[in-house]
Amino acid sequence: MEVGFLGLGIMGKAMSMNLLRHGFKVTVWNRTLSKSHELVEHGASVAETPAEVVRKCKYTIAMLSDPSAALSVVFGKDGILEQICAGKSYVDMSTVDADTSSKINEAIKERGGYFLEAPVSGSKKPAEDGQLVILAAGEKALYEEVIPAFNVMGKKSFYLGQVGNGAKMKLVVNMIMGSMMNAFSEGLVLAGRSGLEPSVLLDVLDLGGIANPMFRLKGPTMIQGSHSPAFPLKHQQKDMRLALALGDETATSMPVAAAANEAFKKARSMGLGDLDFSAVYETVKTLEEPSRNSQLR
Numbered sequence: 058m059e060v061g062f063l064g065l066g067i068m069g070k071a072m073s074m075n076l077l078r079h080g081f082k083v084t085v086w087n088r089t090l091s092k093s094h095e096l097v098e099h100g101a102s103v104a105e106t107p108a109e110v111v112r113k114c115k116y117t118i119a120m121l122s123d124p125s126a127a128l129s130v131v132f133g134k135d136g137i138l139e140q141i142c143a144g145k146s147y148v149d150m151s152t153v154d155a156d157t158s159s160k161i162n163e164a165i166k167e168r169g170g171y172f173l174e175a176p177v178s179g180s181k182k183p184a185e186d187g188q189l190v191i192l193a194a195g196e197k198a199l200y201e202e203v204i205p206a207f208n209v210m211g212k213k214s215f216y217l218g219q220v221g222n223g224a225k226m227k228l229v230v231n232m233i234m235g236s237m238m239n240a241f242s243e244g245l246v247l248a249g250r251s252g253l254e255p256s257v258l259l260d261v262l263d264l265g266g267i268a269n270p271m272f273r274l275k276g277p278t279m280i281q282g283s284h285s286p287a288f289p290l291k292h293q294q295k296d297m298r299l300a301l302a303l304g305d306e307t308a309t310s311m312p313v314a315a316a317a318n319e320a321f322k323k324a325r326s327m328g329l330g331d332l333d334f335s336a337v338y339e340t341v342k343t344l345e346e347p348s349r350n351s352q353l354r
């Protein structure tokens with residue numbers, strides 16, 4: 058199967074590498090050309106524009122940062138719309154909102170093409186290991202056609218119905234994850250400030266009913282103050298923002314998510330946006346400092 062792949066960031070690089078490893082013929086495009094070099098060493102071809110990828114490939118997959126990137130690659134100069142036509146398909150795996158996905162779907166359908174949204178749950182390591190959870194929605198026939206590619210990139214694919222449902226499911230999941238990360242960060246800080254050993258807290262958590270892979274994976278590095286990016290904090294904040302907008306639309310009160318979003322915004326304002334989203338821990342530590350200092354004075 059020949060596929061195009063747009064966006065070779067943390068996720069796109071790992072996902073396209075998996076496709077190559079499993080025998081897919083892959084043509085890649087990335088805004089910053091240098092990121093395609095490693096893929097080329099592993100057998101990928103490079104295209105100069107998203108339009109060129111679509112011209113060459115029946116199926117084009119995208120993994121881009123946010124709604125504005127997703128829209129510009131479709132609607133911009135040399136974008137997807139310039140070449141999409143009957144018999145060609147576009148699968149956007151970026152995390153965006155339902156409105157963005159719907160705009161893309163309508164434009165592609167107008168030109169006779171097929172569209173599937175398919176955001177993923179799982180981070181850098183699951184992407185490298187082909188263990189993502191794929192949340193697809195849109196053209197059912199296309200979903201069935203691209204299952205071989207999904208099976209390489211993920212451990213489980215869900216088909217969720219009409220376009221928008223994949224985006225919504227992903228935003229709900231990441232809203233929960235971002236809120237959990239904030240509670241976890243506060244717990245680690247609280248433990249330390251209470252004279253407890255944060256590493257022991259990790260052991261206690263891991264044996265109880267709220268044990269989870271995220272605490273297990275991120276806890277030890279967070280304690281060390283190391284936040285090498287697997288899931289960049291700026292993207293987690295984008296997801297909180299989009300989830301809160303979904304909450305606005307559906308009149309869903311989400312005070313916990315709103316507070317978590319503020320913490321991620323604070324972290325971005327501190328210049329931590331390109332670090333892992335676990336860096337919100339540093340914000341919690343900093344926010345605690347003033348009252349702590351005044352107590353010490």
Ligand SMILES: NC(=O)C1=CN([C@@H]2O[C@H](COP(=O)(O)OP(=O)(O)OC[C@H]3O[C@@H](n4cnc5c(N)ncnc54)[C@H](OP(=O)(O)O)[C@@H]3O)[C@@H](O)[C@H]2O)C=CC1
Nearest residue numbers: 064065066067068088089121122126152180181287288292
């Ligand atoms: N990292 C993770 O753990 C996960 C991320 N996601 C989601 O996947 C998507 C990608 O994430 P990730 O790989 O981590 O992000 P990165 O920041 O590592 O990569 C973003 C990609 O988008 C491209 N891009 C950004 N803006 C534009 C633009 N205006 N036009 C064209 N290309 C653009 C970048 O190109 P360039 O190299 O030129 O900057 C890069 O290829 C996001 O939507 C994220 O929320 C979902 C699950 C897990």
Ligand SMILES: O=CC(=O)O
Nearest residue numbers: 177178179180288
């Ligand atoms: O979107 C991030 C993830 O880990 O899933």
